[in-house]
Amino acid sequence: MKYSQIFTKTDKNAKKYDSANATLLTKAGFIDQTMAGVYTFLPLGTRVLRKIEGIVREEMDKIGVEVLMPALSPKEAWINTGRLDEMDNLFKVCGANELSRRVNDAEYILNGTHEEIVTPLAKKFRRSYKDFPFALYQIQTKFRNEGRPKSGLLRGREFIMKDLYSFHTSIEDFREYYEKAKQSYWNIFERLGIKDETVLAAASGGTFTTEFSHEFQTKCETGEDLIFQVPSTGQAFNREVAPSKAPEIVQESEMREMEHRNEPGIIGVEGLCEVFNIEAHQSVKTLIFETDSKESPVVVAALRGDYDINEIKLMNIVGCTKMRLASEETVLEVTGAQIGYAGILNLQEGIPLYIDDSIEPLVNFECGGNRTDYHIINVNWGRDVEKPKKFHDIKIVKQGDRFCETSEVYDTFKASEVGNIFPLFDKFSKAIGYGFVDKDGVEKPVIMGCYGLGTTRVLGVLVEKFHDKDGIVWPYSVAPFHIQLLHIGGDGYKRAKELERELEANGFEVLWDDRDGVSVGEKFADADLIGCPFRIVVSDRTLASESVEVKKRNETESNIVSLDEIVAFLRV
C-alpha cells in the first residue's frame, strides 16, 4: 500500500500526552483523540487492532464460541443484580433533545461489562447438566464513566474488549476451565511477544469471595501497577492483595516509662513524629470502622503509623462486604474521644480489635490516648496492654516488605495489566436465578467465571513496552505492515514499485513511502516512528549491485541483500 493512501501524516509537533502510547500513536498517525478518553483508530491503528483481534479470536475459538452482545441493555437487568446504583462508572442512554425524547423517552444502560446480559442469555438456552460446561466470548466495545481517563489507550471511557464467560456445574469443573483459560492467555501473550515479560498476579476477587482473581501484568517502566513477586516461587500479587510482613526494625531493649501527653492539634503521623521525636514506625494508627456485618457492625483496626490500612484484607478477616470510617459519634462512643485520638488502650468492651502484625515487635510505641487531645508514648505489650493472641495482616504492602509464608523480601516492579480472569462462582447466577437441573433432578446454581482482555488496551501496552527514542518498535505479529519501503534516486521509484508488488505477492504487507517532496531524512525518521519490523531502501547505489538495503527496526546495522534473495532473507 502506498503511504499517500493511508490518510494520516506523521506529526512531529503533535501534543505530548501523559503516556508514551498516546504520544507516539498520535505522532505516528495511529490514533486521534476525539475527546478525553475516546479515540479514533486511524488506518494504521485499525490495522494493528484487527491483527490483535485476530490473534485473540483464534485462541478464544479453541476454548469458547463467539457471540456479539449489544452495547445497550434494559435497566431491569441491572436492577436484578443490584448493580444499577452501585457501579460508579455506569453510563445510561436517553434521547438527546426534546424531539428525540418525544419519540421515545425511555432510558437504557450502556454496558461497561456483560454479566447482566450473558447470564440471562445462557439461562435461555442451557438448563440441563448435559448442557455444561460451555463458554461464550465476544470482541466488543465497552463504555465506562471514568473520572479521569488517562494513559492514552490504557484507561478510556470507550474501549474494545474481548470478554469471555464460562458456565459450569461444579467448582471443580470451573477450576479446570480456569486453568485452560490461563493457558489461552499465555498463548495470546506469546504471539504478541510479551509472554516472557508478563506475570500472573493475584488480585482481589471482589466483595463476594475471599478468593483471588488474577491479572496478567506486563512488566513496564511506565506501568500503572506495582507488582510484588516472591523470588523463590515466582508467585505474584498486586499491591491491593499482596500479603505483607514488615521488615525487621531494631527496637530498644529496655521499656521506658509510659506517659499520657496532652498535645492538642497534632495533624497526621508526621506531626506526631515531630512532637514526640519518634519515627513513624514507632507509632500506632488506630482506626474505627462501621461495617455491614451483623455480628461486628463496628470494628477497630490498628497498624503501624508508616502503613496504610488495606480494607480488602480487613473486610475478608471481619467477613463483611462493605466498610467505611466510623462517624464522629461512633468514634466518641468507642474511644470516649473525638476523632484523632483513638488508641488500643481502654477501648469500649466487646468491640472487635484487629491489630496488624507490624506492631507485634514494637517496644516503647506511641498510640492515641482514647481521650481528646491525649496521646500515650512508651506503650509496651504485657506491661501496659495485653498482647493479643493473634496478630493480622491488614496493611497495604510497601516496597521492601516480605512475603508472609517464606519471609522473603518481594521483588517489586511496575507493570501494566493486559488481561484479567475472575471467578464469579454463583454471584450472578444466584442474582438472576439461573440454576441447572442436575442428574438427580435437583436444581443447583450455575458456577461462572469471566475472562477479560482489552484489545485496545493491549495495543497501548505494546507501545509502552516496545518503543525507543525514535518511535514504536512493533512485534512482527501485529505490525501495521511488515515492511516500510523507501526509494532514493531516479530508478528507485520504478524498482520500488516492482519490489512492492513482488513482496506483496509473497504475502508481505508493504507500506511504500511514495511521497513526493519529502526528504529522505524525513522518510527515514517516519519509518522509525511508525515502527514496521523491516525497512527496505531501494537506491541507485544498491541497484548498481541489484540489491537493496534492509534494516530491522530493532537492530542498528543494516544489510545489503540481493534482490534475488530478498524474499528468503525476510522469511528467516
Added chain:
Amino acid sequence: MKYSQIFTKTDKNAKKYDSANATLLTKAGFIDQTMAGVYTFLPLGTRVLRKIEGIVREEMDKIGVEVLMPALSPKEAWINTGRLDEMDNLFKVCGANELSRRVNDAEYILNGTHEEIVTPLAKKFRRSYKDFPFALYQIQTKFRNEGRPKSGLLRGREFIMKDLYSFHTSIEDFREYYEKAKQSYWNIFERLGIKDETVLAAASGGTFTTEFSHEFQTKCETGEDLIFQVPSTGQAFNREVAPSKAPEIVQESEMREMEHRNEPGIIGVEGLCEVFNIEAHQSVKTLIFETDSKESPVVVAALRGDYDINEIKLMNIVGCTKMRLASEETVLEVTGAQIGYAGILNLQEGIPLYIDDSIEPLVNFECGGNRTDYHIINVNWGRDVEKPKKFHDIKIVKQGDRFCETSEVYDTFKASEVGNIFPLFDKFSKAIGYGFVDKDGVEKPVIMGCYGLGTTRVLGVLVEKFHDKDGIVWPYSVAPFHIQLLHIGGDGYKRAKELERELEANGFEVLWDDRDGVSVGEKFADADLIGCPFRIVVSDRTLASESVEVKKRNETESNIVSLDEIVAFLRV
C-alpha cells in the same frame, strides 16, 4: 464444528415476530432479542455477520481505507453542525446513578452517524488540494432512538453499519467517485446473491439540495418500501420522490352551473364525496403552509382530493428547507375562512399558489369556498378561475401513476433498502469550516459524499429474501456453515467424524449435528431451519455403497455421492 458446541438450540415454539427475519433467525438460534430493537448475535448469527463484514471490507478496501471512529462524541461537535437539537433519533449518554454522576457528570452524544466526527478528523490531516480525493470507511455500531423498532434487524435502536465518507475538491471529482462507489455496492450485492433483484432508486437528497440521493432496494414481498420503476429505462424512485403524473380520468364534456353550498361539519374528503355525491378525484384539496423562505413565508398548494401532498417536492419548488401547515390565524388571513374551507378561488392577493397537474384536466370540480362552512361545486378552468400558466407535480405518487417524462405507467414493487449513497456537497464542510487550499492559493470548501450499508440490516434482508416454509436458505457466500452433516445408524457416527475432518481439511465449514437423543426427523427439520447450502447424511444404507446422501437446501431432490467424489461434487 459440532452442533453441541454452538451454544444455541433451535426453538420451534419461539415467539412469532412481525417479520420473517426476526422469527426465523430467533427460531433457528442466530439472534436473541435483548430488548425491543436490540439483539444479541448468537454463534450462528455472528458467523454470518462476520462473513458479510468480510465481503464489505474487501470491496471497500478497493475504494477507501478503514478507520474506526468512536461511538461517543462531544456535544460541541453536534452544536457546530446544528444537529444537536434537530435529529429526532439522537441519543445522549451520562452517568447512570448518583455515584457515577459524582465521578463525572458530563454528557456525551452516542453517535447514530459520523459526519460530525469524520469531517473534523479529515480537516486535521488533509488541507491541500494535493491531499484529495480520499475516502475513509468503518464498520461500526450505531445507535438511534427509533420510536418503534420493527422488522427484526431491519430497524433497530442498535445496529452495525459500514459507513464510507469521501472528500473531493470539485463536484466533478465527487460525481466520478460516486459512480465508483455505486459499482462497489453492486459488487457487494453480487457476492451476497441479491444483485439481480436489487435496483438503485432515487431518494430525497435532504433539505440542503434538490439533487437525489440513492438507495439500493432489494425486491422483497415483505419490504417496507414501495419502489416505482420506469419500464422502458429501469429508472427507479422511492415513493418519497417519484415524479408522478395521474392516470387519465374521463371527464364530463359540458360545464355545469357553479354552486356555492353551505354545508357545515363535513369531515375529510370522504365526507365531501358523500355530501356532494362526487368521486374524490373530482375534488380539490387546498393547503396553506408556512415556510422558512423569506420570499414566500406563506404558500398555498392545491391537489386532487385522492392524492396526498409531497412536502419534499413542494419545498424544492418553493425553495425552502422547512414547511408546516399554517396556523389558524394565517389560514383565516389567507382564505378569509376557518381551517377546512380553503379553495383556489378568491385567495388573498400575492400569495404564491402551486397547483398540482392532476387538477389540470378536471371539469366540474369541487373546492373549498374560502368562506367558513362553504364549498363550491362545478368549478371550471377559465370560466370560474383563471387557468395557471404552469401546473406542478407536488403529490405523493400512487400505484398506477405514470412517469412524467414518458407517461409510462410505473412498475411498482415492494423492496427493502440494503444501502444508500448520499451527496453531501459542502453541507458539513461549510458547517465546520473545512476548506482546502487550491492550486491558486485560495481556500475552497471541500465536497463530500457519504455511503451507508447496514451489515446487520443486510443480514435481515437476506433472510426476508431467502427463506421458504421450512426455514432459511442461505447464499453460499455468507452461510454460517457450508454443510450441515447428519449421521444415522451405528457406523454413521464414526464415519461422520471422519468425513467432517476431511471436508474441513478441504476448506469446507461443517456443522455436524452430533446430538444424542434427538430424532433424525428433528435433525432434518433443524437442518432446513438453519439453512446451510448443503445437507449431507451418512447412514448405514449409504455406507453400504461407500457413499453419502447430499441435498442442496434450495433443491428438493437429493443425490447419492460416492465418498471418493464428495469433495469434487461439493466444489462444483
